[in-house]
Amino acid sequence: MLLNFMQTVLTTGTSGATNQRSMYGTLIMMGGLFVVMYLFMIRPQKKKQKSEQDMRDSIQIGDEITTIGGIMGRVVTVKEDSLIVETGADRNKLRITRWAIQTNNSAEERSEAEKAAAKAIKDSERAEREKAVGPEIKEKKKRRSKKSEDDT
Numbered sequence: 348m349l350l351n352f353m354q355t356v357l358t359t360g361t362s363g364a365t366n367q368r369s370m371y372g373t374l375i376m377m378g379g380l381f382v383v384m385y386l387f388m389i390r391p392q393k394k395k396q397k398s399e400q401d402m403r404d405s406i407q408i409g410d411e412i413t414t415i416g417g418i419m420g421r422v423v424t425v426k427e428d429s430l431i432v433e434t435g436a437d438r439n440k441l442r443i444t445r446w447a448i449q450t451n452n453s454a455e456e457r458s459e460a461e462k463a464a465a466k467a468i469k470d471s472e473r474a475e476r477e478k479a480v481g482p483e484i485k486e487k488k489k490r491r492s493k494k495s496e497d498d499t
Contacts, residue, residue: 402454403445406430411452414443419452
């Protein structure tokens with residue numbers, strides 16, 4: 348692509364219409380490349396940054412967090428741009444900034460518990476449906492087996 352562009356620039360003996368067409372083709376290719384880069388690189392990164400910022404903004408007192416340095420602790424105080432975290436059995440307190448939070452362990456545990464509860468509800472509903480439909484299916488199987496025995 349770049350070689351084609353350079354060839355069209357360096358060759359002056361070609362006609363103006365051919366030179367113009369190849370220039371438009373090059374511009375279209377560059378624009379397409381930019382769109383692809385946006386869709387596969389820039390957009391997912393912005394989405395990830397937004398979800399991380401939402402997680403950091405939703406920190407509450409009592410949440411278990413992990414910092415980017417690997418320090419785990421419980422949030423004691425929440426301020427606008429910093430937190431005070433209590434770590435270890437001897438209750439050391441550290442003041443950290445919000446951007447240093449890597450994960451909110453309490454929120455992850457809550458979401459996992461919600462998913463497990465939703466799955467349990469779904470499984471129980473499925474079992475109830477199978478239980479209600481079960482006798483009807485057994486009856487149909489008996490009829491089919493009798494019918495097949497009669498045919499033979």
